[in-house]
Amino acid sequence: MTSSSLDEIFGCKLYFKCENFQKAGAFKSRGAVNAIFSLPKVQLMSGVATHSSGNHAQALARAAMIRNIKSYIVMPKSSPKVKVKAVEEYGGEITFCDNNLQSREDTLFSILEKTNAIEVHPYNNSLIIAGQATTAKELYEEHKKLDCILAPVGGGGLLSGTALTTRLISPKTTVIGCEPKQADDAYRSFIKRKLIPQTNPKTIADGLRTSLGDINFSIIINNVDYILTASEKSITMAMRMIWERMKIIIEPSSALPIAVLLENKEYFKDKSVGVIISGGNIDLDNFKW
Amino acid sequence: MTSSSLDEIFGCKLYFKCENFQKAGAFKSRGAVNAIFSLPKVQLMSGVATHSSGNHAQALARAAMIRNIKSYIVMPKSSPKVKVKAVEEYGGEITFCDNNLQSREDTLFSILEKTNAIEVHPYNNSLIIAGQATTAKELYEEHKKLDCILAPVGGGGLLSGTALTTRLISPKTTVIGCEPKQADDAYRSFIKRKLIPQTNPKTIADGLRTSLGDINFSIIINNVDYILTASEKSITMAMRMIWERMKIIIEPSSALPIAVLLENKEYFKDKSVGVIISGGNIDLDNFKW
Numbered sequence: 001m002t003s004s005s006l007d008e009i010f011g012c013k014l015y016f017k018c019e020n021f022q023k024a025g026a027f028k029s030r031g032a033v034n035a036i037f038s039l040p041k042v043q044l045m046s047g048v049a050t051h052s053s054g055n056h057a058q059a060l061a062r063a064a065m066i067r068n069i070k071s072y073i074v075m076p077k078s079s080p081k082v083k084v085k086a087v088e089e090y091g092g093e094i095t096f097c098d099n100n101l102q103s104r105e106d107t108l109f110s111i112l113e114k115t116n117a118i119e120v121h122p123y124n125n126s127l128i129i130a131g132q133a134t135t136a137k138e139l140y141e142e143h144k145k146l147d148c149i150l151a152p153v154g155g156g157g158l159l160s161g162t163a164l165t166t167r168l169i170s171p172k173t174t175v176i177g178c179e180p181k182q183a184d185d186a187y188r189s190f191i192k193r194k195l196i197p198q199t200n201p202k203t204i205a206d207g208l209r210t211s212l213g214d215i216n217f218s219i220i221i222n223n224v225d226y227i228l229t230a231s232e233k234s235i236t237m238a239m240r241m242i243w244e245r246m247k248i249i250i251e252p253s254s255a256l257p258i259a260v261l262l263e264n265k266e267y268f269k270d271k272s273v274g275v276i277i278s279g280g281n282i283d284l285d286n287f288k289w
Numbered sequence: 290m291t292s293s294s295l296d297e298i299f300g301c302k303l304y305f306k307c308e309n310f311q312k313a314g315a316f317k318s319r320g321a322v323n324a325i326f327s328l329p330k331v332q333l334m335s336g337v338a339t340h341s342s343g344n345h346a347q348a349l350a351r352a353a354m355i356r357n358i359k360s361y362i363v364m365p366k367s368s369p370k371v372k373v374k375a376v377e378e379y380g381g382e383i384t385f386c387d388n389n390l391q392s393r394e395d396t397l398f399s400i401l402e403k404t405n406a407i408e409v410h411p412y413n414n415s416l417i418i419a420g421q422a423t424t425a426k427e428l429y430e431e432h433k434k435l436d437c438i439l440a441p442v443g444g445g446g447l448l449s450g451t452a453l454t455t456r457l458i459s460p461k462t463t464v465i466g467c468e469p470k471q472a473d474d475a476y477r478s479f480i481k482r483k484l485i486p487q488t489n490p491k492t493i494a495d496g497l498r499t500s501l502g503d504i505n506f507s508i509i510i511n512n513v514d515y516i517l518t519a520s521e522k523s524i525t526m527a528m529r530m531i532w533e534r535m536k537i538i539i540e541p542s543s544a545l546p547i548a549v550l551l552e553n554k555e556y557f558k559d560k561s562v563g564v565i566i567s568g569g570n571i572d573l574d575n576f577k578w
Binding site: 246 | 310314529535536538577
């Protein structure tokens with residue numbers, strides 16, 4: 001999509017790749033489908049498993065349903081009902097756990113032991129990264145000459161995939177990861193060139209609270225040009241601009257590239273900028289402007 | 290747009306024409322641009338004028354700006370700030386009036402007297418109808434074989450245009466007007482075959498509270514197959530389904546076709562159905578689910 005009104009506001013040409021329109025509402029479907037269809041069926045006899053409160057849970061359950069295998073999804077008790085329901089509709093077998101990483105990992109471990117299912121990590125997995133990389137590929141197929149490409153960064157699956165695609169098919173394009181100031185482990189890791197885990201993230205962008213994976217980090221450090229952060233205020237303002245001007249529903253994590261644009265207008269002036277909108281799954285009941 | 294999840298829910302194939310993505314956020318831009326560019330420049334020397342609290346105001350101001358003529362817009366004092374701001378951004382000269390039809394007409398009359406501007410009525414105007422008719426034309430250009438086409442009906446500009454297009458290029462397609470039960474003047478006029486004005490409309494669908502125009506009515510009575518109504522509950526449910534499943538922002542008036550589908554699932558089963566989404570202008574500050 002394009003938006004003449006946003007182009008005017010930012011003084012540059014924006015090309016949006018809208019993964020909020022993707023199956024299951026987010027780019028995560030790409031990685032999940034790629035992972036599940038790349039593995040030989042014999043390896044998948046016992047199904048797949050993951051822990052996720054978010055878009056990866058739905059995406060993996062859906063991909064498993066398409067390949068006709070079982071999926072086991074560990075979800076924190078606090079997961080939004082709408083996401084639990086979506087996983088159920090895709091036939092995922094849900095096990096609830098406590099709202100912390102330890103409980104998530106322990107619960108997943110016991111399920112893997114019991115079922116022999118294969119774990120499909122949401123981002124720290126090469127097949128997942130390869131799947132997410134197709135997002136930018138499709139954008140370049142339509143718009144060959146982008147000066148920059150912007151993607152949000154949480155665990156790093158989308159950003160590392162975007163960077164790999166760019167180095168392969170549009171090497172001169174500047175790759176910029178966009179991260180909340182209040183969950184800036186990727187920014188700090190990038191600057192220090194050393195993986196620093198995220199602790200105590202405080203951001204509305206719920207998809208970007210996780211720590212960077214080590215596979216993702218090694219791709220990012222070698223192929224991404226900059227990581228820029230944005231404040232919570234900019235994230236909310238950016239999200240609202242997209243809802244109001246483009247008439248599309250995006251989740252807070254997807255607003256990061258536009259939030260970064262808001263804080264760095266001069267840099268992007270007169271450039272052609274690819275913007276990856278990562279997803280549109282938001283709990284309307286609990287969201288207020 | 291299409292939506293496999295809505296197709297599954299309704300058991301039919303839906304083809305959405307998304308005028309929420311139209312310039313100024315609604316189909317009204319089509320009629321306004323057509324009216325202003327169809328008139329000879331000499332007639333437009335003194336500008337154009339209308340009264341509107343809604344999408345026509347923005348659309349006319351924008352079309353006038355493009356043709357470099359003045360526009361005078363009478364708006365009720367209660368108009369949402371976001372709409373007032375949009376008219377101002379398009380260079381429209383706003384005169385505020387009281388929140389009733391009499392005050393709107395009186396104020397407009399005095400402006401027409403003073404300025405010699407040409408009145409461009411929001412729907413009871415052949416050039417406006419011809420412009421709105423291009424919405425369905427574009428849908429048929431992509432999907433030749435629609436069993437039915439559904440459009441909301443308020444003043445009747447969009448529905449009469451949709452009907453004229455259908456009779457010309459897809460005469461076998463059933464044309465269905467969709468109206469709130471609580472603002473059902475078109476339904477009652479259609480049944481009685483006599484124009485009955487709307488009194489005291491009570492619907493969330495703010496674009497559909499107006500009375501049918503007489504030019505619109507004569508086209509509708511001769512070219513529309515059915516007018517079906519839907520309850521407020523169905524309208525809200527339909528709007529939410531579209532936000533959640535399609536990730537697009539539509540205004541309440543645009544939900545009418547899906548609300549009618551919700552109340553008449555059997556009729557539409559296995560059919561291919563064109564759905565005109567009329568617009569996406571909604572005041573996010575004042576809207577809660």
